[in-house]
Amino acid sequence: MEKKRIATLSLEDGTEIELPIMSGTLGPDVIDIRNLAKTGMFTYDPGFLSTASCSSGITYIDGELGCLYYRGYPIEQLAEQSSFLEVCHLLLYGELPMAAEKQKFESEINRRTMVHDQLMSFYKGFRRDAHPMAVMVGVVGALSAFYHDTLDITNPEHREVSALRLIAKVPTIAAMCYKYNIGHPFMYPDNRLGYVENFLHMMFATPCEQYVANPKLVRALERIFILHADHEQNASTSTVRLAGSSGANPFACVAAGIAALWGPAHGGANEAVLKMLEEIGDISQIPKFVARAKDRKDSFRLMGFGHRVYRNVDPRARVMRETCYEVLAELGLQNDRMFEMAMELERVALQDDYFIERKLYPNVDFYSGIVLKALNVPLNMFTVIFAIARTIGWISQWNEMISDSERKIGRPRQLYRGPERRDFVPISERTKR
Numbered sequence: 001m002e003k004k005r006i007a008t009l010s011l012e013d014g015t016e017i018e019l020p021i022m023s024g025t026l027g028p029d030v031i032d033i034r035n036l037a038k039t040g041m042f043t044y045d046p047g048f049l050s051t052a053s054c055s056s057g058i059t060y061i062d063g064e065l066g067c068l069y070y071r072g073y074p075i076e077q078l079a080e081q082s083s084f085l086e087v088c089h090l091l092l093y094g095e096l097p098m099a100a101e102k103q104k105f106e107s108e109i110n111r112r113t114m115v116h117d118q119l120m121s122f123y124k125g126f127r128r129d130a131h132p133m134a135v136m137v138g139v140v141g142a143l144s145a146f147y148h149d150t151l152d153i154t155n156p157e158h159r160e161v162s163a164l165r166l167i168a169k170v171p172t173i174a175a176m177c178y179k180y181n182i183g184h185p186f187m188y189p190d191n192r193l194g195y196v197e198n199f200l201h202m203m204f205a206t207p208c209e210q211y212v213a214n215p216k217l218v219r220a221l222e223r224i225f226i227l228h229a230d231h232e233q234n235a236s237t238s239t240v241r242l243a244g245s246s247g248a249n250p251f252a253c254v255a256a257g258i259a260a261l262w263g264p265a266h267g268g269a270n271e272a273v274l275k276m277l278e279e280i281g282d283i284s285q286i287p288k289f290v291a292r293a294k295d296r297k298d299s300f301r302l303m304g305f306g307h308r309v310y311r312n313v314d315p316r317a318r319v320m321r322e323t324c325y326e327v328l329a330e331l332g333l334q335n336d337r338m339f340e341m342a343m344e345l346e347r348v349a350l351q352d353d354y355f356i357e358r359k360l361y362p363n364v365d366f367y368s369g370i371v372l373k374a375l376n377v378p379l380n381m382f383t384v385i386f387a388i389a390r391t392i393g394w395i396s397q398w399n400e401m402i403s404d405s406e407r408k409i410g411r412p413r414q415l416y417r418g419p420e421r422r423d424f425v426p427i428s429e430r431t432k433r
């Protein structure tokens, strides 16, 4: 019988609280602080740097070693050998599909790629130049208005069909955001194509011209989708879980995740990296911008650098860097100015004590933007691509949470620093502050 492990908290008044220590399959132990409620005190951890919000069996990150596993499989192996829909099956159901399961899953997705025709008029409420992420938040959230028959989140079949609908329809909605933005007609999905190729078809085909995607570029985008599919309890996934803990429907929860992903400190970083490289403008300016990134008085930061968990290179950045080489070589862009600048910026930063001491390394966003630009994806669609990939992570984490019998509504407490109790003052007596 394994010995129970306990952490003891001694309080000022001499009382002691016993807090159980829990271990997972991999990774750091956690101290179960639920007993703390008895003391009337709370923990204080803005940004949750030292807080595990849940237990999960989906994704594991080792920040020191720079490892990332989806259901135990290393990301490098999945990026190299798997397909995105296989990874979706793995994240949602917990296992890589057998041949028959893969075929069934792909057909379940394929037959759901179209959106309700009335959803198309929803776009007309937006200005043409609306940022595609603003449209994504609105349109994905609106999906719940079309599926009243399958929104019972306690019903596993309803949860599964919602997951399949989101995996299938988010690329269609994303491509429609792009087409609406540039004033082109929407392209319907062509289910004879694979998942990624179908997305590129809806993005770049027109009714007047056949579009045939370069298989090497399709594979590069599939790798980007795989690398971005899930990442433990990041800001947007935590947002989806918190929204879902109230019982909100999965479409509303994923829309909340899209909103959180938009921030430049999170999924908006890939767009911000390209803007940063454009602002730097030339390799000769790199030292000046690195100095700005180190200056606490300057709000400028090196976008695409640093990570809350990774204290080593983000394993996804390594794969993304290789993909960069392959795509630029395939397109004859080996001397791409942005890529050369990114490589030089990485070299300079990784030799600088400021970045070394703080263990700031390139993250997944540092190179993904260069690949997307080479694939002719416009800058304002970079985070939309991230959202397409992360939808499977969000919905798998949401499904895991809703299936958890211990589920509770998320309701953090606070350290109150406002005014003490005071009585109302009628406006006639408010003569001084």
Ligand code: SDX
Binding pocket: 047, 228, 230, 231, 233, 234, 235, 264, 265, 266, 267, 269, 293, 294, 296, 300, 301, 302, 303, 304, 305, 306, 307, 308, 309, 358, 360, 363, 364, 365
């Ligand atoms: C993603 O969580 C996830 O898993 C996210 C993600 C996913 O797949 O879901 O991996 C996707 O969001 C990747 C991160 C993309 N964001 C960026 O590239 C934006 C630039 N990076 C920073 O904003 C920052 O590194 C964060 C937000 C990513 C992490 O911030 P933390 O963990 O809160 O770290 P911090 O802000 O406390 O920084 C620690 C120190 C500070 O300096 P000191 O106060 O010690 O002097 O490092 C410095 C920071 O100023 N620092 C940077 C820096 N990032 C941190 N200095 C310059 N440039 C940077 N990029």
